[in-house]
Amino acid sequence: MTFAGPTNAGHGGNNATFVEFCGERFPVVPGQPFYIGREATLTVDDNPYLHRRFLLLHDENGMWWLTNLGTHLTATVTAADLGFTAMLGPGARMPLVFGRTSVVFSAGPTTYEVQVQAGTPAPSLPPTTSPGNGDTTRGVPNFTESQKLAVLVLAEAILRRDGTGVSALPSSAQAAARLGWSLTKFNRKLDNVCDKLDLIGVAGMRAGGGKLASNRRLKLVEFALSTGLVSRDDLPMLDAEHARNVAGG
Structure with a gap:
């Protein structure tokens, strides 16, 4: 198995959002989806086992989100400083709330690692509609x-x-x-x-x-x-x- 990507990328400014891969930094702009894959905003490789657009990084509701657009590949998302690790399966998405995050995925014999520095995409959240007294939220159990x-x-x-x-x-x-x-x-x-x-x-x-x-x-x-x-x-x-x-x- 071969490995592509940095193993210890340096830290950058916290307010900027960018992706680092193989020592190169790629800026991520609010309102513009950033794709990672074989033919994407960040083309990591021409590996035929890798989806053309595998991962999507975008801003929504004042946060950055990572979505797995693939059908069979899984990414491992890690915030080492906090001891957090999660698997992002096909069709799943998660907020990048830990600042500096490592994203590792394999396609065929090759394993890739990209580093994501998630800043603040917007100064404030857009207006949202919430339940009357704040006790419950649609789509999740009722909470007091x-x-x-x-x-x-x-x-x-x-x-x-x-x-x-x-x-x-x-x-x-x-x-x-x-x-x-x-x-x-x-x-x-x-x-x-x-x-x-x-x-x-x-x-x-x-x-x-x-x-x-x-x-x-x-x-x-x-x-x-x-x-x-x-x-x-x-x-x-x-x-x-x-x-x-x-x-x-």
Whole structure:
């Protein structure tokens, strides 16, 4: 098996979005789809086992998304600094919320790696329509307001990013303090959310034997962003919840 692409590409400016391959940087422009494949915006190789347009990088709702346009190839998406790895199968898509991301895929005997630096595609999100009281989101299970807050606080740093990069997700203790909750309450709400998602088949909520998955918070944030469960419009809920709990003693 041969390997094409960098194994340790350097870091660039956090606000710019670009793809690096074999030491060359390719800018990605908001509003313009960027394709990766055999005959694409980034043509990685003339490998006949590789789709003409295999991966699509585009901006939507204030975030960058990676979509697998192929029919049989799978890409592995990794944010090494955060210990996050996910498989992107045919027809699947995911938000690139971790700043610097490595994308590895194989076609025939050759394995390729591209690095994606995802900046901020737009200064703000376009107006969106949300349910009446913010307690439920179409297409996902019904969540109470407190359960949604448990998810929102984990995604806060990503939703607030302004081109300065993405911070690691908060610890449970930090998340609880942000909401003015006890650690026990936060963990209980997080467990409730993960249980609901596990029941509908969302991967990564539980490990083998029913144990909690070690990286479930990363998986949860990925799911919440990709389904619109939380958005920047929801962020004021965090300050309101903190103020309410602090005021209440």
